[in-house]
Amino acid sequence: MTPFRARLSESDIRRLIKADDDDDRAAAAHKLCRAIDKADHAETLTDEEREAAQKILRVLAADAAELVRRALAVTLKSSDLLPREVARKLAADVDSIALPVLAGSPVLTDADLIEIVRGGSGARQIAIAGRPFVSRDVGEAIADDGVEAAVRVLASNDNADLSEAALGKAIDRFGQSPAVVTALAYRKVLPLAVTEKLIALASDAVRDHLISQHAIAPETAIRLAVGTRERATVDLIDQAGREPDIAAFVANLHARKVLNGSLLLRAVARGQMSFFEHAMAVLAGTPHQRAWLMIHDGGPLGLKAIYDRAGLPPRLYAAFRSGVDTWRALQSEGGDPSPERFQQRMLERFLSERSTVPRDDLGYLLDRLDQAPDRAGLVQAANAA
Incomplete structure (x- = not known):
């Protein structure tokens, strides 16, 4: 007698067939299914025994008692021994x-x-x-017709093969759902176009994750730099601070004519001095080291000379001068020149010289510094100015 037949005792089968009590039959079904599953995993079943086991499973699937059918479904839910027609019957x-x-x-x-x-x-x-694996076709069907919760689970499943079309459909249907947007944003791999769509929909924390973990096209950088509302929520300058090759990042933006005075002013105000230095070097056509020396020249002529050579608007020069002076002052104090501290001091200076800052850029700074540690004092200063 094989180990399989030994486990399928006559008493178990008789109990399954003749017992009137549903609980009793369900217990027998569970025992039989476990024996079949163990034998199948141990690869001890002959072809004849596999066929016999499948006949038993067909009988169980036709049992009138829900408990018996459930015992079959739960015990053999991951088994490839379950006949397909039985699986379809259970799935219905x-x-x-x-x-x-x-x-x-x-x-x-x-x-x-x-x-x-x-x-x-x-x-x-x-x-x-x-499911442990979701094919591309099944993923597209869920993206097309699934309820919101199903699309969220699909997006969270990194073993789901999701096409760009399926991801786009999920965003089109449930882009207003924070849960779906977050699940999509935290997928390990995202197409560039999908990342760009999510950036416009995500919360600040999720947006930061997208910007730091996924590539963003220069075209997106251009779009994000346009409009006060977008500047307040998606900050290209913060992305610049995470770039390992800031020179290449700046060169890419310059090739697309993005390095304008407003963008660079916001870079200074956000404390991204390295970005500003490289941008000025590119615009002025001078090596970065020379640009650095001119920008940080303690006299009145260095910054003005490279500023004019870069072709930036004369009306913004005083604001840039204020920003560079504030940066230098923070450096000389020897304290913590953290971005938060720098931004707070910068806003104080800009509020006191608000005539030098264009209204849109001032609005941008106010929005970005909404969470400043001394926000109440800043607001009071703004009202008094």
Whole structure:
């Protein structure tokens, strides 16, 4: 007698067939299914025994008792021994039976799963979205027809093969859902176009993650630099601070004609002096080291000379002068020139010389510094100015 036949005792089978009590039959079904699963995993089943086991499973799937069918579904939900027609039958059963099979059965085909997604309930869509692997076709079906919760689970599943079209559809349908946007943003790999869409929808924390973890096209940098509202929520300058090759980043922006006076003024105000130095070097056509010396020249002529050579608007020079002087003062104090401290001091200076700063840029600075440690004092200074 093989180990498999030894475990399938006559008493278990008789108990399954003849017992009137549903609980008793369910316990027998569970024992039989476990024995079949163990033997299958141990690869001890002959072809004849596999066929016999599958006949038993067909009998269990036809049992009138929900407990018996559930014992089958739960115990063999991940087994490839389950006949496909039995898996389909269980997947069409009540949720307590269908969901375990939908969540893990490897014998269900993409066509089976797509059919269920198209016509099934939200709970069944969610089960399919969380499978150990979701194919591209199934992912697109969920993105097209899934409820919000199913799309969120799909987006959170890094074992789901999601096409750019499916990701875009998910954003189109549920771009106003913070949960869906966050799940999409934290996927390990995102196409560039999808990243750009998410940036416009995400919260500040999620947006920071996107900018730091995923590439952003220079075209997006241009778009993000336009408009006070966008400047207040998506800060290109902060991205510059994370760039490992700031010179290449600046050169890329310059090639697309983004390095204008307003952008550079915001760079100074955000404490990104390295970005400002490289940008001035590019605009003035001079080596970075020379630009650095002219910008940080203690006299009145160095900054003015490179500023004029860079072709920046004369009306903004006083604001830049104030920014560089504030930076130098912070450096000489020997304290902590953290971005937060620098921004607070910069805003104080700009508020006292607000006529030198264009209204849009002043609004931008106020928005960016909304969380400043001494915000109440700054607001009071602004009102008094």
